[in-house]
Amino acid sequence: MTDIPTPQTVAEALAWASDRIDSESARLDAVLLLGRVMGQSRTWLYTWPDAALSETQQAAFQTLVERRAVGEPVAYLLGEREFWSLPLSVNASTLIPRPDTECLVETILVLALPEQARVLDLGTGTGAIALALAFERPEWQVWGVDRSPEAVALAKANSVKLALEHVHFAESDWFSALEPQHFHMIVANPPYIDAQDPHLEQGDVRFEPRSALVAGDAGLADLRDIVHAAPDWLMPGGWIVLEHGWQQAEAVQALLEARGFRRVASQRDYGGNLRLTLAQWESP
Ligand SMILES: C[S@@+](CC[C@H](N)C(=O)[O-])C[C@H]1O[C@@H](n2cnc3c(N)ncnc32)[C@H](O)[C@@H]1O
Structure with missing residues (x-):
């Protein structure tokens, strides 16, 4: 050069x-x-x-x-990316938050949840979703977990930077490290890209960790594990909101219906693709 x-x-x-x-x-x-x-x-x-x-x-x-x-992504070079108007620190331990993920936050905020709702963000990364929800609903009790200790440290640092220290962040392989309890809402933007997807060789994702992006079984393995386990962690009437790939809405709906969730519905992201699916748990 x-x-x-x-x-x-x-x-x-x-x-x-x-x-x-x-x-x-x-x-x-x-x-x-x-x-x-x-x-x-x-x-x-x-x-x-x-x-x-x-x-x-x-x-x-x-x-x-x-x-x-x-x-190299601009966000990594600057060490920062805005999400829900919150300036989040970012690093190579986890995904750079994407604008479309704000659709999950919007969807959750219009649901009828109790004033002191208990909310769990699985695979929290920078803490983006958990912190946006805690910012909008200071009375909610919000947890964020991630398998990557570096991501958990980053999420905690972001909570301090944003004066949202009441959000609880912990290292956990999905639910495994949590005390038995029930949430009003479980939200997740888990890895959902197939390992063979050619997009993994393009743009910013080349620099992001595969552990944040790729899941087995054509990208559905983590979504399946979360859907399977979630009812044990949801209050009756509790909600689950999942981000997924633009071709996975039908498969995710089928997983939720097979597990016994009700009111299963997918919604479009800012680009018009069906990229998130929500459902409600009513104990049988
Ligand atoms: C697609 S990123 C989402 C990050 C953040 N929630 C966001 O929306 O920007 C997925 C996150 O899930 C985490 N993850 C992957 N497998 C996990 C597991 N088994 N248990 C907990 N977290 C996991 C990754 O470390 C990564 O931070």
Whole structure:
């Protein structure tokens, strides 16, 4: 990669980087990275195109652009991604939260749940879903579990950063480390991608851990395990809300119906795909 020519202005640095980053969002990526290096907002960068970068800033910017040029996600480079308007720290231990996952939060918030509902987020990762729910419903008792100790540490750090320390995070292989108890709501965005899916070789997912993405049995293994175990952890009338792949709605509905759940229904994500399914548990 050619070095940035020196001296360099904001406009020149952005043009240079946009040219090198191979992404549909190259210009925005460059703006975000330069903003981080210069400690300035996007508005500032647009307002001051002739401002000069120092040599240190140029070197730091070049390093970030080189990493982005080989595909490293911007969120990992910045160490942060917004979810539900909450600035979450992110790292390579878990998935970068996706906008479509906010649909789960929206779906849960319109359900009739008690004022002090007990909610469990399985495979919490950064804590995104658990923290968004705790932010919106401060009276709820929210738990988040993940098998990855690094992800649990990250979720805890996010809860401190967002002053939502009342959310309980713990290391657990799905329900295994939990004390026996019953929840009003179980939500999960588990791994659901088939190991052979070619999308695993494209874009940001190349840098995300396979343990957060891939499940056996054409991507359905973790969804099946969760659906099978969930009734033991739900109050009568409790809900389950699951994110899944755009071709998995029918299969997930069938799993829920076979397990005895009622009111099974799938909903569309922001892209119009059936990407989440909810159901209610009424004890037989
Ligand atoms: C698709 S990511 C979702 C992360 C986060 N909930 C979100 O929506 O951004 C799946 C998460 O499930 C965790 N996970 C995978 N298998 C697990 C298991 N058996 N028990 C608990 N967590 C698991 C992964 O470590 C990962 O953090």
